[in-house]
Amino acid sequence: MADLTLDGVRKSFGETPVLQALDLAVPDGGFCVVVGPSGCGKSTLLRLVAGLETADAGRILIGGRDVTRLPPKARSAAMVFQNYALLPHLSVARNIAFGMEIRGTPRADIAARVADTARILRLEAQLDRKPRQLSGGQRQRVAMGRAIVRDPQVFLFDEPLSNLDAQLRAEMRAEIKALHARLGATALYVTHDQIEAMTMGDILVVLNGGRVEQIGPPEEIYRRPASTFVARFIGAPPMNLIPSTTAGSLAAGAPARGETLGIRPEHLKLAPGAGVEATARRIEPHGADTFIQATTAEGVDLTIRLPAGNGVRAGDQLPLLAPPAHLHHFGADGRRIA
């Protein structure tokens, strides 16, 4: 068990900088989720820790040990790949045993540890099958088995659920979390899915263009996004961002600060006689909640999240008010002011 520290890590491919002076500290046993749009450098970050790429500058420490220049096998980091990277010609058991066979682990040990791993992941019945005979979720578990069996200090996950359907994804999220709690190893988990980001991590890192936008616990990032980018990226539907000049009386009662006002869709209130009038254009029922797209007289588009059964219909005039307690203020550079 070990903590993971990145200290000023940089990486460029040719002229293109991919990661710019990245600092990150994941405590021992922590579950850190790195999230960002495609091309933000999150996969590169993972590959740097795994040793599949070499950092241009900075240091990577696992358990206080500098592994920046070490080959992958000397790093005690195991990785679960997006496409599972299972060897199609080997059975599940041989896939799990692959690394041990290469390292010359005694046969009896291999058999015992494969059996152990299969029990943890409920794969006992599939041990003799080939990967192509497995379902997506089972393949995913085999890929995790291959990581677990190494007993690594750090687990690396590269968008492991992106090839699964929505229902299976929800199950596997819970399964990975449970597994993490049970093994207690440090985990670095890369995803572009903000539901995974919100639900799985103790620490959430939002990356954008190779820079860290914000690091913190998921609920804090949701509650106090550090920039307009984070505000739009985390949360579904995303936060409403309104230029202060066109806000009108939407945020009546709040002191005017910064260039941009932010308000989450669930925090917009229907307040007859107060706020601004907006025309409901589109109603999107989501079961428990309904998302309403509306446009104010100033031409500002807003999304409002209301409980189902609110009776709003397209074309209705909605009096909208943003309570000051829920307002976010961002400066001209997009950073949070308050």
Added chain:
Amino acid sequence: MRRETLHAWLLLLPAAVLLASFTHIPAIETVVNSFFSTARGMRPSHFVGLGNYRNLIADPTFWQAMRNNLLYAAITIPLSMGIALAMALLVRGRIGGRGFLRMAFFTPTVLPLIAVANIWIFFYTPGFGLLNQIGALFGLPNMNFLGQGATALYAVAAVSVWKEAGFFMIFYLAALQTIPPSLIEAARLEGASSWHVFRRVTLPLIMPTTLFISVNAVINAFRLVDQVFVMTQGGPDNASTLLFYYIYQVGFQFWDTAYAATLTVVMLAILVAIAIGQFFLLDRKVHYR
């Protein structure tokens, strides 16, 4: 329904006529001919049963050609496949001049075999040929590679390896490019050396291609004729006569067409047996995705 059937047959007809007249009918005729004697001016062809096959078993030249062909196959098949794989692995990576190398390796396949054989005849020429000139620099005596029974077959085989390796390389290169990089990365994370990656990941994943190439290599090894024709004419003393060249000689130089048909039937039987054997033997080791 009947109309559709009629249309289907009409559409199939052109292909069927071509296939039948150039493949199926001659094949059947060959088998039939092998049970008859060759027609001569005064004596028309008559049924001889297994007579041609009895002659074949007693024919020392047939056995010589058979031995030569097996030796030739044993040399050219593993060598050309091994070199093809090595070249494919070399030009797969990011190395300078990759495009040039790929082209260079493939060039022998593009050149007409007759031209290639003539170039190699020059290499082998005693006295002023390329090989002897290089040998002379190191004080080696003059060698007549194509004119000696001990070396003629190997000299022909060397040309085949040179020519086939580049062709097979293309298939290996295509196969290597279908291996997902993450499989190799996953193996590297587990501490696999380059050798391990090759043995445990690359080689098993290109087995379907290996099977395909090996079937082709066997067929090529038994149907070689043009190179022998240009370079040695089967000589000296049948030292480089291969089965197919012998069939050509019997059929079109001695005009013993019935016996040529018999030889053809035997060769086809051997090829079919080997191809079936390869599929059954290797199929268990081949993983198709």
